Amino acid sequence: MLTDAMGIIIADNSRIQLGELNVERALAATPFGGRYRIIDFMLSSMVNSGVKHVGILAETKYSSLMDHLGTGSHWDLDRLQQGLRIIPPYMQSEFFRSPSPQDINGLYDFLKHSVHMYVIVAESNIVSNISFTQFVKEHEKSGADVTAMYNHDSNSFGAPNISLTFEDNRLVDMMIDPLNPTSDCSSLGAVVLSRTLLMDLLTQAIARGDSLFNTEFILEKYRELTIRGYENNDMTLRINSLATYFSASMRLLEIDVLHKLFKSENRIYTKVKNESPARYFKDNHVSNSLISDGCDIIGTVENSLIFRGVNVGKHSKISNCIIMQDSVIMEGAELKNVIIDKDSVVRSGVRLQGSPDYPVVIRKGVIV
Amino acid sequence: MPKQQMIAMILAGGQGSRLGVLTEYIAKPAVPFGSKYRIIDFALSNCTNSGIETVGVLTQYSPLELNSYIGNGYSWDLDRNLGGLSILPPYQSMAGSDWYKGTANAIYQNITFIDNQKPDYVLILSGDHIYKQDYREMLRAHIEAEADATIAVREVPWEEASRFGIMNTDEAGNITEFEEKPANPKSNLASMGVYIFSWQILREYLIADEQDPNSRNDFGQNVIPAMLGGGKKLLAFTFDGYWKDVGTIFSLWESNMDLLDRPQEINLQDALWRIYTRNTLQPSHYVGTNASVVDSILTDGVEIHGSVKHSVISSGAIVEEGAEVKDSILMPGSVVKKGCKIDKCIIGIDTIIGENVEAGISVKEGREDFVSEKFCSDGITVFGSGLVIADNVKIVGNSMLFPKEAGQTCDVVLDSIILGVI
Numbered sequence: 001m002l003t004d005a006m007g008i009i010i011a012d013n014s015r016i017q018l019g020e021l022n023v024e025r026a027l028a029a030t031p032f033g034g035r036y037r038i039i040d041f042m043l044s045s046m047v048n049s050g051v052k053h054v055g056i057l058a059e060t061k062y063s064s065l066m067d068h069l070g071t072g073s074h075w076d077l078d079r080l081q082q083g084l085r086i087i088p089p090y091m092q093s094e095f096f097r098s099p100s101p102q103d104i105n106g107l108y109d110f111l112k113h114s115v116h117m118y119v120i121v122a123e124s125n126i127v128s129n130i131s132f133t134q135f136v137k138e139h140e141k142s143g144a145d146v147t148a149m150y151n152h153d154s155n156s157f158g159a160p161n162i163s164l165t166f167e168d169n170r171l172v173d174m175m176i177d178p179l180n181p182t183s184d185c186s187s188l189g190a191v192v193l194s195r196t197l198l199m200d201l202l203t204q205a206i207a208r209g210d211s212l213f214n215t216e217f218i219l220e221k222y223r224e225l226t227i228r229g230y231e232n233n234d235m236t237l238r239i240n241s242l243a244t245y246f247s248a249s250m251r252l253l254e255i256d257v258l259h260k261l262f263k264s265e266n267r268i269y270t271k272v273k274n275e276s277p278a279r280y281f282k283d284n285h286v287s288n289s290l291i292s293d294g295c296d297i298i299g300t301v302e303n304s305l306i307f308r309g310v311n312v313g314k315h316s317k318i319s320n321c322i323i324m325q326d327s328v329i330m331e332g333a334e335l336k337n338v339i340i341d342k343d344s345v346v347r348s349g350v351r352l353q354g355s356p357d358y359p360v361v362i363r364k365g366v367i368v
Numbered sequence: 369m370p371k372q373q374m375i376a377m378i379l380a381g382g383q384g385s386r387l388g389v390l391t392e393y394i395a396k397p398a399v400p401f402g403s404k405y406r407i408i409d410f411a412l413s414n415c416t417n418s419g420i421e422t423v424g425v426l427t428q429y430s431p432l433e434l435n436s437y438i439g440n441g442y443s444w445d446l447d448r449n450l451g452g453l454s455i456l457p458p459y460q461s462m463a464g465s466d467w468y469k470g471t472a473n474a475i476y477q478n479i480t481f482i483d484n485q486k487p488d489y490v491l492i493l494s495g496d497h498i499y500k501q502d503y504r505e506m507l508r509a510h511i512e513a514e515a516d517a518t519i520a521v522r523e524v525p526w527e528e529a530s531r532f533g534i535m536n537t538d539e540a541g542n543i544t545e546f547e548e549k550p551a552n553p554k555s556n557l558a559s560m561g562v563y564i565f566s567w568q569i570l571r572e573y574l575i576a577d578e579q580d581p582n583s584r585n586d587f588g589q590n591v592i593p594a595m596l597g598g599g600k601k602l603l604a605f606t607f608d609g610y611w612k613d614v615g616t617i618f619s620l621w622e623s624n625m626d627l628l629d630r631p632q633e634i635n636l637q638d639a640l641w642r643i644y645t646r647n648t649l650q651p652s653h654y655v656g657t658n659a660s661v662v663d664s665i666l667t668d669g670v671e672i673h674g675s676v677k678h679s680v681i682s683s684g685a686i687v688e689e690g691a692e693v694k695d696s697i698l699m700p701g702s703v704v705k706k707g708c709k710i711d712k713c714i715i716g717i718d719t720i721i722g723e724n725v726e727a728g729i730s731v732k733e734g735r736e737d738f739v740s741e742k743f744c745s746d747g748i749t750v751f752g753s754g755l756v757i758a759d760n761v762k763i764v765g766n767s768m769l770f771p772k773e774a775g776q777t778c779d780v781v782l783d784s785i786i787l788g789v790i
Binding site: 289 | 402403404442443631636637642643644645647649650651652653654655656657658659660661662663664665666667668669671680
């Protein structure tokens with residue numbers, strides 16, 4: 001448990017944007033699974049692996065992320081030393097502007113003031129309850145410069161997918177969305193390397209004027225660095241697009257998936273809301289659904305995920321839907337394959353229907 | 369540290385012996401309530417919502433689970449640099465050591481703690497009542513009337529008045545007489561066990577009470593009558609919201625059912641008066657394909673595959689396929705297996721009910737050796753915590769199932785585990 005590693009989570013990914021859901025919020029802050037945000041999974045995995053110092057690299061649209069993370073107390077990251085740190089981009093002076101919005105100077109400073117031997121760098125499009133303890137241990141044992149986590153389910157969750165080719169367990173090729181993949185190893189968006197090496201790579205990048213930092217930034221250095229692979233077979237849901245966000249959400253309705261993610265001894269932490277228990281009234285019908293605290297259920301809900309504080313009105317019918325926090329579905333409304341973002345209202349008698357591959361998305365705070 | 373206008377002391381040391389097996393390992397304030405709460409959440413949340421920043425919780429009986437539940441008060445926003453939440457168990461000192469002998473003695477033993485906070489007023493609460501009260505209103509009345517003590521009272525039906533501690537008052541609301549369970553009540557104002565005292569006055573009376581060898585060191589029986597006798601000004605403050613003492617199996621069951629039948633009275637959804645509770649770190653609850661949930665409240669981590677009617681289901685509880693649960697309370701982590709029929713039961717923490725068990729008020733022919741007239745009434749059946757119940761047994765209403773003692777044979781309770789601390 002006493003991992004000598006710190007964590008960096010990259011909060012957004014310009015190639016992975018979930019349409020309307022990411023207009024105002026970073027990918028990491030996207031609500032997921034009834035009461036979570038996507039980042040909760042990676043953050044909890046790190047905390048459960050003994051990582052006590054985590055930096056969140058926030059490029060843009062980080063207001064909702066900061067609101068969610070607060071002081072880090074919900075993840076036990078409100079520490080006297082270290083703990084949680086949000087690293088926003090910043091300008092060094094009025095006259096020097098970095099060429100891209102993401103500024104890696106802040107990241108460099110964050111690393112410089114840490115004391116840990118290793119850094120785990122993770123993307124925020126992975127939903128999994130991962131243990132990083134063995135990952136770091138294997139990395140230390142192998143003597144590699146970098147170790148990259150991967151698994152074999154590359155085809156199940158669509159593009160963009162980073163395909164890794166290993167020879168004698170050394171990374172020899174890396175392709176993004178190859179038409180004809182030469183390897184079935186697919187990156188899990190997590191790498192581990194020593195803090196000093198990462199700082200070296202960052203100084204070079206700063207000197208060259210590069211400023212995009214993510215796991216590919218490290219993986220593409222496979223020619224000059226020894227990069228080894230680490231296979232992880234934990235239950236993993238990859239979120240690469242709106243369609244995969246929708247299908248990954250629906251997979252939580254499989255009891256086995258639900259148990260693997262949430263009922264192991266390592267828990268997934270999230271911001272606490274202190275909602276009252278969910279209330280079920282007389283004429284409701286609920287089947288194969290996840291329902292959260294603070295909900296009032298009067299209508300019909302099938303194969304759906306209902307977030308905290310949602311009202312499901314009389315004679316309304318919700319099937320294959322994701323209804324986010326504090327939304328109201330009024331009397332007689334009918335929704336199928338629809339994602340309703342937070343604080344929205346669907347008025348009486350309104351009918352909306354999407355398809356599973358292309359769900360209808362209603363933006364935050366909209367009255368339909 | 370800066371002076372505090374009012375601090376709260378919560379009496380949470382009693383066993384709650386009338387709850388029988390439910391307080392076998394845990395103090396009454398830590399007993400689960402209302403799907404996601406513990407009883408003490410109400411007193412603690414009332415303090416936080418009333419702006420009180422220093423809270424002492426006096427513990428004595430079986431405090432392990434209560435202590436770890438409360439922790440540093442973080443879940444109620446009571447983890448503070450100054451003041452905040454303190455757990456106050458009895459302690460040894462140069463003067464000797466003593467258990468808390470009564471409610472007044474418990475406060476007496478913590479005079480130094482209170483003095484250190486330099487409060488003008490001290491609020492004394494019980495850790496075992498279900499209600500939402502803004503103590504600021506009561507303090508305002510106390511200050512305006514220049515009272516020495518203010519006691520919260522509520523009107524009870526006249527025919528029930530002889531079951532309560534009754535306050536007789538004059539027209540201005542001043543208490544003229546206190547009668548414990550009077551045969552012929554002169555008033556229907558019952559004490560709620562919520563007191564505000566001007567600290568310096570109470571301090572004198574606590575010291576005097578301690579020196580009286582005949583005193584039972586109880587607020588209701590000794591301190592309040594002594595203050596009345598001493599000519600102090602005691603004010604009755606009428607509270608007309610929902611309030612329930614959950615001291616018996618019936619009142620605990622009834623108060624849980626009130627959340628289903630009269631939810632507007634306590635209104636747990638009030639965003640301006642949240643009842644805070646410790647987070648259980650569980651996912652949203654799951655309702656399966658063949659499940660039916662009607663007229664019930666559920667919370668995180670629950671899985672329902674069977675039928676649930678008019679029941680209160682706590683975090684992590686599971687109802688398997690084909691099982692029927694009605695008019696019941698499932699405490700955290702309990703499991704009702706396939707084919708069970710559970711009617712008007714309270715199932716304790718982490719207890720597993722075997723397949724096809726029938727228990728409760730509707731069971732006509734079944735085991736009667738667990739019937740407990742002492743604890744149970746109105747057909748309510750109670751399973752203790754950490755029990756494993758054998759398959760296929762039938763248990764009649766009004767039963768109370770205790771854990772199996774070492775060496776004792778019992779074909780119904782297969783096994784019992786001493787609960788670990790949550």
